[in-house]
Amino acid sequence: MFDFMDIDYDEAYEPVGAGPYIPDAGECMRCGVCVSSCPTFRLFQIDEETPRRRIRTIGRILVEKQPVSAEERKHLDNCLQCRACESVCPSRMAYGQLFDQAQAELKVKPGLLAKLAFKLIENKHWLRRLMPLLVVYLKSGLQKPLRFSGLLKKLRLAEAEALLAKPALRPLVVSYPARAAKRGQVALFTGCIAEHFDRETLQAAIQLLNAIGYDVLVPPQQGCCGAIHQHNGQSAAALIDNNIAVFNALNVDAVIHTATGCGAMLSEYQADDDAGQRFRQRLCDINEFLLQHWPDELQLTASGLKVAVHEPCSQRNVLKNQQAVYALLEKIPGLSIAALADNHICCGAGGSYMLTHPDNAGQLRDLKRRAIGDSEADLVVSANFGCAVYLNAGGGRVEHPLQLLARLLPVNM
């Protein structure tokens, strides 16, 4: 009966209060409060592209054990897993968890390219060996003719190729000592590809942590957080077990993550034993950690820049700690800080979504780029690597807030 309630679909609803999310698709009231928050509804303006309809499909898969049609499946797969719907749902639907369960239940069989991608992010040694070849390709001058030939499109590699950037080849070292009076020791989560493709952020994190008095350990045995696997119906159990074992073996005050996409996954590791609890207890977002431990005497250089803050979905809807970024940026004297308009709408990156649904993702990116243009900001900051890469593809200036903070450290730090 709630399907026909008089809902203003243009109105963005505020996140509802605290309390556990409910992993039961049958609890959906079909009230429609989630509809205006959904980026795919924004694009298509049809009920099939709403969280409400997807919850119904998920219920058919998980509760009724019914087959779903190709059409229903298409609309379900169009979901970006941004979890904006979860944040506003008055029934506290655990949409993210339900979506992953439905994907697992559907027993998704990946294609050849997807299989290869899963294998590569599972195996950092293979990935490392590939990097020199990538550098050769980027230097070879083959990029333009290959793009022009249409071959990349035929091989379904065009979207991934467009995101390529020069990788860092050398691994980070295992330990970085504090550069101020030592206060403790932390471990840095680097995951699968960030060491190669987001080295600037990781180096900024290390520099800042060292500057506030923390030794930083980077355990080489760590691996991918498992998000890409789990959200695409594949088992992430081996990756989860490995990370828990690697970080629990370290004598550190905290395990720090820098990308909110990975952080969201790490914070929801479903291991309820002692090891899982110990892992989650020590887990901390870099922005929150720096804010909590920032020494009064550490002064940053002033900056007259105008900065717009992009709030990644994983930060807004899962970690819910976006205010830490604003508070941290306020450590920079003179900086002008504003939220990017429409921060509740996903930028389109959505983990692997930018590769699997390039048309939808591209439309959402266009909206975000319009908001960036309208902001007239000198710089946009985003605490998630995936969003920054996607927004920067083909030109853009989005970086992790840590990079800005690290540039403004005193010269001896």
Ligand code: SF4
């Ligand atoms: S998912 Fe939540 S907000 Fe959306 S229709 Fe169901 S109960 Fe309402």
Ligand code: SF4
């Ligand atoms: S997770 Fe995002 S894209 Fe998916 S249904 Fe919810 S709001 Fe829509």
